[in-house]
Amino acid sequence: MTIPDEPKVLVLLETQQHWVKQSIAQNDELLRELFKVLHPKFAEADIKRDNGSIEIIPRKGTKGHRPAPKVLALLDASPTEIDPAIATCIALQQLELAAGLDPQNAKPLSQQIETAIAQSEQWRQQIKQTLDRLETAPSSSIIAIGF
Numbered sequence: 718m719t720i721p722d723e724p725k726v727l728v729l730l731e732t733q734q735h736w737v738k739q740s741i742a743q744n745d746e747l748l749r750e751l752f753k754v755l756h757p758k759f760a761e762a763d764i765k766r767d768n769g770s771i772e773i774i775p776r777k778g779t780k781g782h783r784p785a786p787k788v789l790a791l792l793d794a795s796p797t798e799i800d801p802a803i804a805t806c807i808a809l810q811q812l813e814l815a816a817g818l819d820p821q822n823a824k825p826l827s828q829q830i831e832t833a834i835a836q837s838e839q840w841r842q843q844i845k846q847t848l849d850r851l852e853t854a855p856s857s858s859i860i861a862i863g864f
Contacts, residue, residue, distance in 0.1 A: 729772040730759075742771055749773075802837035805830055 726742035728735045730752060741747045745764045748771070753760035758775040765772040809826065812818060 727770040729770060730755075731773075731775075737771075800837050800840055801833040805833035 724739045725736040726739050728737045728742060728748070737748070737751065741751060748764060749760050749762060752762070752773055756775075759773060761776050763774045763776060765774060809818065809830075812822075812826075816822065
């Protein structure tokens, strides 16, 4: 004894045609669940029914994830800075070109150089912590805005 096949309904998904069991095709949530396996965007898709066929239309939106406006405002407001050791090195090079460097005129700069090295080390540690956090963060498929 064979079990009769359940009737199927034509479902259009972008440019593809899929035959889906009628019991699934009648329920919008089941359809979304079925097709979100292909891509997560179909989990929120619009479903249009017309003359016995069904069309699944992904909702238009932004590509990827947009950070909260507050985060963008904080990033925009933050000052652009150069590593203190690099800034001090550039200043020393300019001084050397302008006046020359010898032990006598370099001695007063030694405290400034030590401070810049210490600040640079703090920066290095903060950058390392940030990179470590990024490395252990869960991955996410996000397309950057503008790509």
